Amino acid sequence: MTEVYVAGVGEIPCKPSYPQDFREMLFKAFKNCLEDSGIDVSEIDAVVASGLDFFEGVSITDSYTPDQVGGRLKFNTLVTNDSLNAFIHGYMLIKTGWFKNVLVTAYAKASNILNYGEIVLNTWDPHLIRPLLIHHFSMAALDAQAFLSRRRGEPRDLSIVAAKNIRNAQRNSAAAYGADTDIEKIESDEFVSEPLRRSHVARLCDYASVVLLSSDNRSAKAVVKGVGFAHGSHSSDLSERVFGKFAWVRPAVSQALPSSSRRVVEFVEVSEPFASTELMVLDELGVYDGDVLKGVRGGDFMFDGALPINPSGGCIGMGYPLNAAGLQRVVQAVKLLRMGRWRGCLVASVDGEVVDGGSIVVLSAG
């Protein structure tokens, strides 16, 4: 069976705004990836782009991706929703045996979007939800409230997560929002939608990243050990939603990693548009032995803890790059594995800010 390796990663740092357009941003990330992999552009067989036309304000977004990443006259495809889906798509292309080197690209130009709240509102049913004009922070807060109630948590638990990630981001030169904050400072923030405070919400950012997947282990930086995706209990009118629980996580992690192998996970990178997202994913993953809320209070998920969660700073510390969040996590995971401190990790990414669906990838050091 063909193994799939991460041959190189490239990114440009998260920033609230870039003056460059998305092609220029992607080109820089692509050049960084090529340099990292040592592979020539002529050796790239295919490009899998992640994109969402609504976020970019451009129809058929993928038509504008290939030029700046060496994809002209080669196999190209666009995978919608979160970019971890695009990563998994690239992985499967290599598994077919038809492709040797596949480039996965993602970017966010959130600073272009002038009415993000309305764009997200379009996620939901036009008859039952959209007319109510609910903000997506409130939608996430409904989840957070139900989760804390079900698991007997406290809103303060969300502040512990946010403080951890903002502090972790100080170590990461690609992070936009790292700071020397503390739990009390975050607890004094206003509520944007109870129980979510301002710092429990990841701020949007501009970002681009490129990952080269290969069947050749010559320049392997990491090995892809497993992938999984599942849709949870989500419907656009919310009537199927089980608030406070991510139903997608268990089936996805079962595909990616047999339960007997969960010890290989030495840290987790999870996209967390909200602090509650991190806890809700972790609660279902089954990679932490013990109660997740006790773990967060006891410091087990800190950078030096028993199971570091988002040692990169996550989206709260780095910035939330919309659908690029999944690939952002992959790039951070590979960078962290290359530090030599950890041998294996799990990457999880939700399929949108308030969607019960998502992907999981397991990586080991190359």
Add this chain to the structure above:
Amino acid sequence: MDIESQYEYPAGVALSKFLEGLRNGKIIASRCEKCFSKHVPPRAYCLDCFKPINEYIEVDPVAEVQTYTRSRLLAVGETGEEIVWVFVRFVDTLGGLLHMLDTATTPRIGLKVKPVFREKRVGSIHDIKCFTAAD
């Protein structure tokens, strides 16, 4: 340059029954003839049996709060007033509805609520003004 994207969404058979019910001040559910489960808002098919559904019935308007939040934000900007959002599930039914709770009621998970209908109704989700405590 701004290009407005304009769409017109038909509600479909099942949801039309629901919206028609709201216009008449009623909560309408679909009922599966195989497993007898009732769903609000109504479905044209059973999500468990995958049988087509042809039966639509009025249900008790009392519902239970599954979760809630308070906020002054709307998708279109900040509102001056605090809004209490609730997701409610009607008694003996599956599914549920997102709406607002009247601000005089203190929200909590498990609270029994009922819809407050507007006097003038047109067959939309706004025919429910808000939910309020059922007792």
